[in-house]
Amino acid sequence: MADGATTARRSAIYLLDQILGEGRLLPECLAAGALDRLSPEDRARAQRLTLETLRGLERADRLLGGHLQKTPALTVRNALRLGTVELCQGAAAHGVVNSMVEIIGRSRKHGRLKGLVNAVLRKVAAEGPDAWPRMRVPRLPDWLRGPLVEAWGAEAVAGMERAHFAGAPLDLTLKPGASAPGGEVLPTGSIRLHEAGQVSALPGFADGDWWVQDAAAALPARVLNPVPGERVLDLCAAPGGKTMQLAAAGAAVTALDISETRMARLRDNLNRTGLSAELVVGDALEHQGQYDAVLLDAPCSATGTIRRHPDLPQAKDGSEFGGLIELQAQMLARAWGLLKPGGRLVYCTCSLLPDEGEVQIEGVLDFFADMSVDRAALDLPGVDPAWITEEGGLRLRPDYWPERGGMDGFYIACLRKAR
Numbered sequence: 001m002a003d004g005a006t007t008a009r010r011s012a013i014y015l016l017d018q019i020l021g022e023g024r025l026l027p028e029c030l031a032a033g034a035l036d037r038l039s040p041e042d043r044a045r046a047q048r049l050t051l052e053t054l055r056g057l058e059r060a061d062r063l064l065g066g067h068l069q070k071t072p073a074l075t076v077r078n079a080l081r082l083g084t085v086e087l088c089q090g091a092a093a094h095g096v097v098n099s100m101v102e103i104i105g106r107s108r109k110h111g112r113l114k115g116l117v118n119a120v121l122r123k124v125a126a127e128g129p130d131a132w133p134r135m136r137v138p139r140l141p142d143w144l145r146g147p148l149v150e151a152w153g154a155e156a157v158a159g160m161e162r163a164h165f166a167g168a169p170l171d172l173t174l175k176p177g178a179s180a181p182g183g184e185v186l187p188t189g190s191i192r193l194h195e196a197g198q199v200s201a202l203p204g205f206a207d208g209d210w211w212v213q214d215a216a217a218a219l220p221a222r223v224l225n226p227v228p229g230e231r232v233l234d235l236c237a238a239p240g241g242k243t244m245q246l247a248a249a250g251a252a253v254t255a256l257d258i259s260e261t262r263m264a265r266l267r268d269n270l271n272r273t274g275l276s277a278e279l280v281v282g283d284a285l286e287h288q289g290q291y292d293a294v295l296l297d298a299p300c301s302a303t304g305t306i307r308r309h310p311d312l313p314q315a316k317d318g319s320e321f322g323g324l325i326e327l328q329a330q331m332l333a334r335a336w337g338l339l340k341p342g343g344r345l346v347y348c349t350c351s352l353l354p355d356e357g358e359v360q361i362e363g364v365l366d367f368f369a370d371m372s373v374d375r376a377a378l379d380l381p382g383v384d385p386a387w388i389t390e391e392g393g394l395r396l397r398p399d400y401w402p403e404r405g406g407m408d409g410f411y412i413a414c415l416r417k418a419r
């Protein structure tokens with residue numbers, strides 16, 4: 001029987017095949033049960049190996065290119081990539097090489113290539129670990145790099161790529177009055193843990209004292225700044241990070257999302273934290289009502305979350321983004337109709353593309369005569385005035401706070417409706 005490390009590696013190769021071959025995102029593969037048969041330790045290990053291989057893919061391919069005369073089938077290539085990343089990050093050579101030879105050797109389709117895997121990984125083990133730290137920081141694929149360089153410049157994008165390669169620490173949002181399980185208090189109030197381990201084992205998890213939420217993702221609800229008792233609609237709510245912030249501030253929250261399964265996670269999160277909200281499973285474009293404030297965290301490219309989701313730029317090619325941009329514009333218009341006179345709408349996306357942020361707000365301001373941007377709402381602790389954009393939104397990027405470990409890319413704007 002295979003040991004735990006080999007089981008985790010075999011699963012990581014399967015996940016890499018799905019992401020790089022089928023264009024599926026890691027969360028989709030996990031939701032479809034890809035790792036369900038593994039022990040919790042092997043599951044965590046398989047996910048970690050997959051993420052690290054994706055982060056180091058460009059370097060692994062460069063190293064392997066020198067040892068391969070022709071490109072082998074994707075599964076063999078992914079075994080070599082995974083082995084290369086592990087070897088270059090200091091794993092014991094005999095364990096990695098034997099494991100990869102066993103995995104490929106047992107494959108009916110690729111078994112004859114186990115000699116190649118053995119020979120190539122032995123060469124990588126000899127020279128890879130020295131070469132690795134001298135190689136350039138892996139770049140985003142051209143389909144995403146091009147538009148980002150156009151929007152933010154080459155230097156900023158290089159900073160983003162450094163942040164993507166480094167990965168993300170674990171950020172927590174605390175329930176008011178609760179204490180943190182250690183960590184660093186960030187200028188915006190979130191708690192950052194650099195070595196977190198298993199989240200559910202951290203002090204305060206079971207008591208619902210906090211929830212996991214990137215520091216950037218915690219800002220939209222702070223910008224909305226609800227007053228206790230206000231009726232607030234969280235229009236794309238699941239899994240509920242922002243719903244919990246709004247409810248913890250005392251707002252009467254209606255949380256709406258189209259996805260039943262994601263809403264089940266929101267319900268679990270509310271139960272764990274002892275917070276409450278009215279839950280609606282439905283389409284934001286069809287919802288009726290009148291609210292004091294609306295938070296619209298619209299579905300988007302999620303290009304701001306690549307530090308934690310390095311699968312995204314590898315699995316996608318940008319071809320779906322046009323439909324999302326159109327949906328965001330429709331949702332913005334719909335959200336405006338759900339707002340009482342004098343009310344405020346906070347629009348946000350975890351995207352690095354101006355088309356999903358700055359450009360949406362410029363467009364909607366031209367359309368509604370009773371709409372204005374509330375710049376004062378962005379005047380929050382820890383928010384650098386340099387992050388505020390021309391049209392009055394807040395642009396957050398992974399290359400910000402490099403000494404602290406970065407933040408997710410986000411765009412946030414607060415819109416006021418005339419009385």
Ligand SMILES: C[S@@+](CC[C@H](N)C(=O)[O-])C[C@H]1O[C@@H](n2cnc3c(N)ncnc32)[C@H](O)[C@@H]1O
Nearest residue numbers: 236237238239240241242257258259283284297
């Ligand atoms: C960025 S996520 C929301 C994250 C959430 N606000 C949080 O803080 O945890 C976007 C959400 O929009 C939902 N969604 C997509 N299309 C929708 C629609 N037409 N109506 C309502 N929700 C929708 C998705 O199911 C997804 O949960």
